[in-house]
């Protein structure tokens with residue numbers, strides 16, 4: 250999704266801005282641009298496509314100067330075209346923008362009446378012209394930005410520079426993250442701390458509604474016009490981008506990191522007897538015990554993690570668990586029974602739909618507001634009462650892999666903690682805890698079957714449609730497998746609960762259609778076998794990911810035997826196998842696996 254980088258320094262800033270943009274590439278974007286002030290002049294470059302194209306343009310046309318703003322854009326208003334890329338200009342000033350301005354149409358009409366002309370389709374240009382208009386009527390850049398932050402509706406972050414005031418950058422945060430980097434005699438702004446790592450480890454996280462004024466030697470922050478102080482944090486060096494090493498793609502590296510990050514997620518949270526140690530707070534046992542209902546809200550892959558957790562929690566805790574996609578939860582009447590906790594799950598902690606769902610939930614009478622997240626200083630972490638960190642480390646590949654399996658692990662821990670709060674001495678829960686302790690090595694064992702999985706990928710890469718089937722725990726696994734395949738290979742894939750085939754999708758099955766079934770050795774195996782026969786009887790091409798003890802009957806196009814098991818943690822093992830499948834198909838097709846088309850790592854718009 251869009252990225253902002255800005256810098257004011259003693260030295261030239263274009264290289265700093267470029268390195269910042271490169272650090273944000275993993276978030277997904279479709280165009281990039283930069284503007285730098287030198288003396289009384291402002292100059293800019295904008296390119297559709299990769300940051301590398303901007304870099305080439307800069308070689309041909311350098312932008313000297315010690316004050317500048319830069320941006321990677323992910324199209325929302327207007328196609329990915331140069332005229333829609335940022336920075337957007339209005340006379341003496343230029344502006345970059347993340348997020349969406351909801352009342353842009355209202356202001357566009359107002360500006361047209363005032364004689365302003367538009368050269369882009371963006372809501373960003375509306376903001377640039379408004380800032381310009383405000384300065385034309387006497388405001389300085391800072392007060393114009395303070396006014397603008399109040400006048401615009403939506404969730405956004407802005408940074409602007411003007412040749413009329415070439416000694417500072419002004420930025421504001423309203424619904425989209427923004428962080429200030431503090432250097433020696435230089436300051437930076439970025440939408441993600443990743444972009445600051447090449448230049449500083451000191452940073453200030455802006456709060457909602459903050460407007461910041463950055464000069465070379467100072468930073469001032471205002472909240473509703475009043476100066477405020479915000480603490481300086483030290484960026485964790487762990488959040489730095491490690492190298493891809495020998496791996497061809499970040500996604501492959503992240504798939505193989507899973508045994509290590511799952512171990513990290515469990516570290517210090519389970520004792521050797523499988524008992525959960527305090528996860529969220531020292532007094533958690535009493536209030537975890539009192540939860541009688543759970544509402545879980547998330548998007549995409551995080552939603553799939555929540556669906557798996559529903560099976561776990563209803564089975565082990567026997568409490569009703571309602572799981573919902575955040576953008577749906579947002580726009581319907583939600584009924585909250587007594588003693589219900591709200592849980593939101595987000596890798597980034599910045600997904601706007603999920604944050605808005607949390608804000609809506611905050612107005613309801615939930616008993617607790619909990620989160621599961623991977624980014625320590627994210628908005629979500631700040632807005633929930635208690636957050637369980639997944640400790641997956643930075644995930645660079647847009648398609649979520651290690652973030653997902655650590656979410657599942659965190660949900661498993663939460664389930665055990667809630668169970669333990671209800672029955673401190675439950676033998677079953679302790680056994681489950683011991684199984685969870687073995688998960689990192691179980692996943693290692695699945696990864697050892699990568700070669701066999703690649704053979705199935707070779708067959709699927711020729712296809713245009715794939716159906717994934719699973720039952721019980723494996724239904725959300727099938728959904729996640731289908732999502733992974735479609736997002737990086739662009740092959741159409743759908744998931745069905747296997748028992749649902751005969752209610753419609755069976756009509757699609759013929760000799761051309763590949764059907765991937767996930768078959769652990771669990772109590773639903775017989776039922777699944779019957780569904781697989783329904784596919785075989787129609788000549789469908791059946792590919793099965795089966796536990797080593799399972800011998801599927803009839804004709805198969807492909808079979809991978811894996812240590813899936815049949816226990817409650819089999820969805821984690823099976824998901825890892827399907828991640829490898831999707832990766833292999835996409836890599837063999839030659840796609841940009843880490844930055845699939847049209848997708849962004851962190852979706853900060855509605």
Ligand code: F6R
Pocket residue numbers: 548549550551552594595596597598599600603647648649650732733736850851852
């Ligand atoms: C898919 C994927 C997305 C995210 C979704 C939510 O591989 O990564 O579906 O899971 O955009 O993102 P977070 O978890 O950051 O809220």
